[in-house]
Amino acid sequence: MTAGEGDAAASWEPVTAGRSGARVWRGTDRYRKHGDPAGIAAEAHRVTWLAGRRVPCPRVVGHRPRELVTTAVPGRPAVELTTAAARDRAVDSLADLLRTLHDLPVRDCPFDMSLAVTVPAAEAAVTAGTVDLADLDDVRRGWSADRLRAELHRTRPASEDLVVCHNDLTLTNVLVADDGTVTGVVDVARLGVADRHSDLALVTRDLAGEWHPYHAARFLTRYGPSRTDQAKIDFFQLLDEFF
Ligand SMILES: Nc1ncnc2c1ncn2[C@@H]1O[C@H](COP(=O)(O)OP(=O)(O)O)[C@@H](O)[C@H]1O
Ligand SMILES: [Mg+2]
Structure with a gap:
Protein backbone atom coordinates (compact mmCIF):
# COMPACT_ATOMS: atom_id res chain seq x y z
CA MET A 1 0.00 0.00 0.00
CA THR A 2 1.34 3.46 -0.83
CA ALA A 3 0.65 6.58 1.19
CA GLY A 4 -2.81 7.84 0.41
CA GLU A 5 -4.19 4.49 -0.70
CA GLY A 6 -5.43 3.86 2.83
CA ASP A 7 -8.22 6.26 1.94
CA ALA A 8 -10.71 3.85 0.36
CA ALA A 9 -12.66 6.74 -1.17
CA ALA A 10 -9.62 8.05 -3.08
CA SER A 11 -9.68 7.55 -6.82
CA TRP A 12 -6.60 8.90 -8.49
CA GLU A 13 -6.87 10.83 -11.79
CA PRO A 14 -3.67 11.53 -13.71
CA VAL A 15 -2.76 15.24 -14.02
CA THR A 16 -1.01 16.19 -17.22
CA ALA A 17 0.18 19.75 -16.38
CA GLY A 18 3.77 20.18 -15.22
CA ARG A 19 7.14 19.64 -16.76
CA SER A 20 9.46 18.14 -14.15
CA GLY A 21 9.20 14.56 -15.36
CA ALA A 22 7.48 13.66 -12.10
CA ARG A 23 4.06 12.01 -12.39
CA VAL A 24 1.13 13.58 -10.56
CA TRP A 25 -2.33 12.28 -9.68
CA ARG A 26 -5.32 14.09 -8.24
CA GLY A 27 -7.47 12.43 -5.53
CA THR A 28 -10.62 13.74 -3.88
CA ASP A 29 -8.84 16.24 -1.63
CA ARG A 30 -5.18 15.49 -2.16
CA TYR A 31 -2.42 15.13 -4.76
CA ARG A 32 0.10 12.35 -5.20
CA LYS A 33 3.45 12.91 -6.90
CA HIS A 34 5.96 10.24 -7.93
CA GLY A 35 9.52 11.17 -8.81
CA ASP A 36 13.17 10.54 -8.07
CA PRO A 37 13.97 10.38 -4.32
CA ALA A 38 16.09 13.55 -4.31
CA GLY A 39 13.36 15.63 -5.95
CA ILE A 40 10.61 14.20 -3.73
CA ALA A 41 12.69 14.81 -0.58
CA ALA A 42 13.50 18.36 -1.69
CA GLU A 43 9.83 19.12 -2.22
CA ALA A 44 8.73 17.47 1.06
CA HIS A 45 11.27 19.45 3.11
CA ARG A 46 10.34 22.74 1.49
CA VAL A 47 6.58 22.31 1.69
CA THR A 48 6.98 21.47 5.40
CA TRP A 49 9.18 24.53 5.96
CA LEU A 50 6.81 26.87 4.11
CA ALA A 51 3.72 25.74 6.07
CA GLY A 52 2.52 28.49 8.40
CA ARG A 53 4.70 31.17 6.81
CA ARG A 54 1.90 33.31 5.29
CA VAL A 55 2.34 31.85 1.79
CA PRO A 56 -0.41 29.24 1.25
CA CYS A 57 0.84 25.88 0.00
CA PRO A 58 -0.08 22.19 0.40
CA ARG A 59 0.48 20.22 3.63
CA VAL A 60 2.34 16.90 3.57
CA VAL A 61 0.05 13.92 4.14
CA GLY A 62 2.54 11.16 3.32
CA HIS A 63 6.20 11.03 2.26
CA ARG A 64 8.05 7.96 0.96
CA PRO A 65 11.29 7.90 -1.05
CA ARG A 66 9.58 8.12 -4.43
CA GLU A 67 6.18 9.47 -3.43
CA LEU A 68 4.74 12.61 -1.87
CA VAL A 69 1.06 12.97 -0.95
CA THR A 70 -0.15 16.48 -0.14
CA THR A 71 -3.43 18.22 0.59
CA ALA A 72 -5.05 19.91 -2.40
CA VAL A 73 -4.74 23.70 -2.61
CA PRO A 74 -8.23 24.92 -3.62
CA GLY A 75 -8.82 26.48 -7.01
N1 LIG B 1 -1.26 20.01 -3.64
C1 LIG B 1 -1.78 20.45 -4.80
N2 LIG B 1 -2.89 21.21 -4.79
C2 LIG B 1 -3.45 21.65 -5.94
N3 LIG B 1 -2.96 21.36 -7.16
C3 LIG B 1 -1.86 20.60 -7.24
C4 LIG B 1 -1.20 20.11 -6.07
N4 LIG B 1 -0.14 19.38 -6.47
C5 LIG B 1 -0.13 19.42 -7.80
N5 LIG B 1 -1.16 20.13 -8.29
C6 LIG B 1 -1.54 20.32 -9.70
O1 LIG B 1 -0.82 19.39 -10.49
C7 LIG B 1 0.05 20.07 -11.38
C8 LIG B 1 1.36 19.31 -11.50
O2 LIG B 1 1.96 19.23 -10.20
P1 LIG B 1 3.42 19.81 -9.96
O3 LIG B 1 3.76 19.58 -8.54
O4 LIG B 1 3.49 21.20 -10.47
O5 LIG B 1 4.27 18.82 -10.87
P2 LIG B 1 5.44 19.10 -11.94
O6 LIG B 1 6.69 19.02 -11.14
O7 LIG B 1 5.29 17.99 -12.91
O8 LIG B 1 5.21 20.44 -12.56
C9 LIG B 1 0.18 21.47 -10.83
O9 LIG B 1 0.44 22.41 -11.85
C10 LIG B 1 -1.18 21.71 -10.19
O10 LIG B 1 -2.12 22.11 -11.16
MG1 LIG C 1 4.57 22.23 -11.84
Whole structure:
Protein backbone atom coordinates (compact mmCIF):
# COMPACT_ATOMS: atom_id res chain seq x y z
CA MET A 1 0.00 0.00 0.00
CA THR A 2 1.34 3.46 -0.83
CA ALA A 3 0.65 6.58 1.19
CA GLY A 4 -2.81 7.84 0.41
CA GLU A 5 -4.19 4.49 -0.70
CA GLY A 6 -5.43 3.86 2.83
CA ASP A 7 -8.22 6.26 1.94
CA ALA A 8 -10.71 3.85 0.36
CA ALA A 9 -12.66 6.74 -1.17
CA ALA A 10 -9.62 8.05 -3.08
CA SER A 11 -9.68 7.55 -6.82
CA TRP A 12 -6.60 8.90 -8.49
CA GLU A 13 -6.87 10.83 -11.79
CA PRO A 14 -3.67 11.53 -13.71
CA VAL A 15 -2.76 15.24 -14.02
CA THR A 16 -1.01 16.19 -17.22
CA ALA A 17 0.18 19.75 -16.38
CA GLY A 18 3.77 20.18 -15.22
CA ARG A 19 7.14 19.64 -16.76
CA SER A 20 9.46 18.14 -14.15
CA GLY A 21 9.20 14.56 -15.36
CA ALA A 22 7.48 13.66 -12.10
CA ARG A 23 4.06 12.01 -12.39
CA VAL A 24 1.13 13.58 -10.56
CA TRP A 25 -2.33 12.28 -9.68
CA ARG A 26 -5.32 14.09 -8.24
CA GLY A 27 -7.47 12.43 -5.53
CA THR A 28 -10.62 13.74 -3.88
CA ASP A 29 -8.84 16.24 -1.63
CA ARG A 30 -5.18 15.49 -2.16
CA TYR A 31 -2.42 15.13 -4.76
CA ARG A 32 0.10 12.35 -5.20
CA LYS A 33 3.45 12.91 -6.90
CA HIS A 34 5.96 10.24 -7.93
CA GLY A 35 9.52 11.17 -8.81
CA ASP A 36 13.17 10.54 -8.07
CA PRO A 37 13.97 10.38 -4.32
CA ALA A 38 16.09 13.55 -4.31
CA GLY A 39 13.36 15.63 -5.95
CA ILE A 40 10.61 14.20 -3.73
CA ALA A 41 12.69 14.81 -0.58
CA ALA A 42 13.50 18.36 -1.69
CA GLU A 43 9.83 19.12 -2.22
CA ALA A 44 8.73 17.47 1.06
CA HIS A 45 11.27 19.45 3.11
CA ARG A 46 10.34 22.74 1.49
CA VAL A 47 6.58 22.31 1.69
CA THR A 48 6.98 21.47 5.40
CA TRP A 49 9.18 24.53 5.96
CA LEU A 50 6.81 26.87 4.11
CA ALA A 51 3.72 25.74 6.07
CA GLY A 52 2.52 28.49 8.40
CA ARG A 53 4.70 31.17 6.81
CA ARG A 54 1.90 33.31 5.29
CA VAL A 55 2.34 31.85 1.79
CA PRO A 56 -0.41 29.24 1.25
CA CYS A 57 0.84 25.88 0.00
CA PRO A 58 -0.08 22.19 0.40
CA ARG A 59 0.48 20.22 3.63
CA VAL A 60 2.34 16.90 3.57
CA VAL A 61 0.05 13.92 4.14
CA GLY A 62 2.54 11.16 3.32
CA HIS A 63 6.20 11.03 2.26
CA ARG A 64 8.05 7.96 0.96
CA PRO A 65 11.29 7.90 -1.05
CA ARG A 66 9.58 8.12 -4.43
CA GLU A 67 6.18 9.47 -3.43
CA LEU A 68 4.74 12.61 -1.87
CA VAL A 69 1.06 12.97 -0.95
CA THR A 70 -0.15 16.48 -0.14
CA THR A 71 -3.43 18.22 0.59
CA ALA A 72 -5.05 19.91 -2.40
CA VAL A 73 -4.74 23.70 -2.61
CA PRO A 74 -8.23 24.92 -3.62
CA GLY A 75 -8.82 26.48 -7.01
CA ARG A 76 -7.26 25.80 -10.40
CA PRO A 77 -4.01 26.69 -12.15
CA ALA A 78 -3.83 30.42 -12.94
CA VAL A 79 -2.97 29.64 -16.56
CA GLU A 80 -6.60 28.53 -17.08
CA LEU A 81 -8.06 31.98 -16.35
CA THR A 82 -9.65 33.54 -19.45
CA THR A 83 -11.37 36.83 -18.52
CA ALA A 84 -9.52 40.14 -18.42
CA ALA A 85 -10.80 40.94 -14.93
CA ALA A 86 -9.72 37.60 -13.45
CA ARG A 87 -6.28 37.85 -15.10
CA ASP A 88 -5.75 41.35 -13.70
CA ARG A 89 -6.81 40.16 -10.25
CA ALA A 90 -4.44 37.18 -10.49
CA VAL A 91 -1.53 39.40 -11.51
CA ASP A 92 -2.07 41.77 -8.59
CA SER A 93 -2.73 38.99 -6.09
CA LEU A 94 0.35 37.04 -7.19
CA ALA A 95 2.57 40.14 -7.03
CA ASP A 96 1.38 40.73 -3.46
CA LEU A 97 1.98 37.09 -2.54
CA LEU A 98 5.47 37.18 -4.04
CA ARG A 99 6.26 40.27 -1.95
CA THR A 100 5.20 38.32 1.13
CA LEU A 101 7.44 35.39 0.16
CA HIS A 102 10.38 37.66 -0.64
CA ASP A 103 9.93 39.49 2.67
CA LEU A 104 10.42 36.30 4.75
CA PRO A 105 13.66 36.42 6.78
CA VAL A 106 16.47 34.90 4.70
CA ARG A 107 18.25 33.70 7.85
CA ASP A 108 15.30 31.38 8.66
CA CYS A 109 15.45 29.61 5.29
CA PRO A 110 17.80 26.58 5.19
CA PHE A 111 17.65 26.11 1.39
CA ASP A 112 20.52 27.73 -0.53
CA MET A 113 19.60 28.35 -4.17
CA SER A 114 22.14 31.12 -4.76
CA LEU A 115 24.38 31.13 -7.81
CA ALA A 116 27.05 29.22 -5.85
CA VAL A 117 24.62 26.29 -5.96
CA THR A 118 22.62 26.78 -9.14
CA VAL A 119 25.45 27.54 -11.58
CA PRO A 120 27.29 24.28 -10.68
CA ALA A 121 23.93 22.49 -10.95
CA ALA A 122 23.53 23.93 -14.44
CA GLU A 123 27.05 22.68 -15.30
CA ALA A 124 26.14 19.25 -13.96
CA ALA A 125 23.01 19.20 -16.15
CA VAL A 126 25.18 19.86 -19.21
CA THR A 127 27.58 17.08 -18.21
CA ALA A 128 24.70 14.69 -17.55
CA GLY A 129 23.11 15.57 -20.90
CA THR A 130 19.77 16.46 -19.32
CA VAL A 131 19.39 19.96 -20.83
CA ASP A 132 16.37 19.85 -23.16
CA LEU A 133 17.76 21.63 -26.24
CA ALA A 134 14.46 21.07 -28.09
CA ASP A 135 12.63 23.23 -25.53
CA LEU A 136 14.68 26.45 -25.48
CA ASP A 137 13.14 29.91 -25.40
CA ASP A 138 12.73 31.51 -28.85
CA VAL A 139 15.72 33.83 -28.33
CA ARG A 140 18.00 30.78 -27.90
CA ARG A 141 16.40 28.41 -30.40
CA GLY A 142 19.03 26.11 -31.95
CA TRP A 143 21.73 26.83 -29.36
CA SER A 144 24.11 24.05 -28.24
CA ALA A 145 24.67 23.18 -24.57
CA ASP A 146 28.19 24.62 -24.84
CA ARG A 147 26.85 27.92 -26.11
CA LEU A 148 24.30 28.05 -23.28
CA ARG A 149 27.05 27.39 -20.75
CA ALA A 150 29.36 30.05 -22.19
CA GLU A 151 26.54 32.61 -22.12
CA LEU A 152 25.72 31.64 -18.54
CA HIS A 153 29.27 32.45 -17.42
CA ARG A 154 29.50 35.59 -19.57
CA THR A 155 26.33 37.10 -18.11
CA ARG A 156 26.54 35.82 -14.51
CA PRO A 157 25.57 38.74 -12.21
CA ALA A 158 28.34 40.10 -10.01
CA SER A 159 26.07 40.51 -6.99
CA GLU A 160 22.87 38.89 -5.67
CA ASP A 161 19.88 40.51 -3.98
CA LEU A 162 19.05 37.46 -1.85
CA VAL A 163 15.47 36.69 -0.73
CA VAL A 164 13.38 33.55 -0.25
CA CYS A 165 12.34 32.58 -3.80
CA HIS A 166 9.99 29.97 -5.24
CA ASN A 167 12.36 29.52 -8.21
CA ASP A 168 9.79 27.81 -10.46
CA LEU A 169 7.08 30.44 -10.49
CA THR A 170 4.93 29.64 -13.53
CA LEU A 171 1.19 30.04 -14.04
CA THR A 172 0.64 26.28 -13.70
CA ASN A 173 2.33 26.29 -10.28
CA VAL A 174 0.01 29.02 -8.95
CA LEU A 175 -3.56 28.12 -7.95
CA VAL A 176 -6.37 30.70 -8.11
CA ALA A 177 -10.07 31.10 -7.28
CA ASP A 178 -12.51 31.84 -10.12
CA ASP A 179 -12.11 35.60 -9.62
CA GLY A 180 -8.31 35.27 -9.94
CA THR A 181 -7.40 35.63 -6.27
CA VAL A 182 -4.35 33.43 -5.59
CA THR A 183 -5.11 30.51 -3.27
CA GLY A 184 -1.59 29.09 -3.04
CA VAL A 185 1.56 27.85 -4.75
CA VAL A 186 2.67 24.27 -5.49
CA ASP A 187 5.76 22.55 -6.93
CA VAL A 188 8.20 24.05 -4.42
CA ALA A 189 11.12 21.63 -4.92
CA ARG A 190 13.39 24.52 -5.98
CA LEU A 191 12.33 27.01 -3.27
CA GLY A 192 15.27 28.65 -1.52
CA VAL A 193 17.40 31.72 -1.04
CA ALA A 194 18.18 33.30 -4.42
CA ASP A 195 18.23 36.66 -6.16
CA ARG A 196 14.68 38.06 -6.33
CA HIS A 197 15.04 38.26 -10.12
CA SER A 198 14.90 34.47 -10.27
CA ASP A 199 11.16 34.68 -9.56
CA LEU A 200 10.62 37.93 -11.48
CA ALA A 201 12.25 36.42 -14.59
CA LEU A 202 10.15 33.26 -14.65
CA VAL A 203 6.81 34.80 -13.77
CA THR A 204 7.09 37.70 -16.24
CA ARG A 205 8.15 35.33 -19.04
CA ASP A 206 5.10 33.18 -18.37
CA LEU A 207 2.72 36.13 -18.06
CA ALA A 208 3.93 37.63 -21.35
CA GLY A 209 3.96 34.29 -23.15
CA GLU A 210 0.71 32.79 -21.86
CA TRP A 211 -1.29 36.03 -21.69
CA HIS A 212 0.18 39.37 -22.84
CA PRO A 213 3.23 41.59 -22.16
CA TYR A 214 0.77 43.97 -20.49
CA HIS A 215 0.35 41.44 -17.67
CA ALA A 216 4.11 41.19 -17.14
CA ALA A 217 4.41 44.97 -16.97
CA ARG A 218 1.44 45.19 -14.60
CA PHE A 219 3.05 42.55 -12.39
CA LEU A 220 6.33 44.47 -12.05
CA THR A 221 4.51 47.74 -11.31
CA ARG A 222 2.49 46.08 -8.56
CA TYR A 223 5.52 44.21 -7.19
CA GLY A 224 7.60 47.43 -7.05
CA PRO A 225 9.03 49.69 -5.79
CA SER A 226 12.45 48.09 -6.41
CA ARG A 227 13.78 48.72 -9.90
CA THR A 228 13.93 45.66 -12.10
CA ASP A 229 17.33 44.77 -13.53
CA GLN A 230 16.76 43.60 -17.13
CA ALA A 231 20.19 41.95 -17.34
CA LYS A 232 19.31 39.81 -14.32
CA ILE A 233 15.90 38.95 -15.80
CA ASP A 234 17.69 37.75 -18.96
CA PHE A 235 20.23 35.78 -16.91
CA PHE A 236 17.65 33.91 -14.84
CA GLN A 237 15.61 33.03 -17.95
CA LEU A 238 18.85 31.60 -19.40
CA LEU A 239 19.62 29.73 -16.17
CA ASP A 240 16.16 28.11 -16.28
CA GLU A 241 17.00 26.52 -19.65
CA PHE A 242 19.33 24.07 -17.86
CA PHE A 243 16.63 22.52 -15.64
N1 LIG B 1 -1.26 20.01 -3.64
C1 LIG B 1 -1.78 20.45 -4.80
N2 LIG B 1 -2.89 21.21 -4.79
C2 LIG B 1 -3.45 21.65 -5.94
N3 LIG B 1 -2.96 21.36 -7.16
C3 LIG B 1 -1.86 20.60 -7.24
C4 LIG B 1 -1.20 20.11 -6.07
N4 LIG B 1 -0.14 19.38 -6.47
C5 LIG B 1 -0.13 19.42 -7.80
N5 LIG B 1 -1.16 20.13 -8.29
C6 LIG B 1 -1.54 20.32 -9.70
O1 LIG B 1 -0.82 19.39 -10.49
C7 LIG B 1 0.05 20.07 -11.38
C8 LIG B 1 1.36 19.31 -11.50
O2 LIG B 1 1.96 19.23 -10.20
P1 LIG B 1 3.42 19.81 -9.96
O3 LIG B 1 3.76 19.58 -8.54
O4 LIG B 1 3.49 21.20 -10.47
O5 LIG B 1 4.27 18.82 -10.87
P2 LIG B 1 5.44 19.10 -11.94
O6 LIG B 1 6.69 19.02 -11.14
O7 LIG B 1 5.29 17.99 -12.91
O8 LIG B 1 5.21 20.44 -12.56
C9 LIG B 1 0.18 21.47 -10.83
O9 LIG B 1 0.44 22.41 -11.85
C10 LIG B 1 -1.18 21.71 -10.19
O10 LIG B 1 -2.12 22.11 -11.16
MG1 LIG C 1 4.57 22.23 -11.84
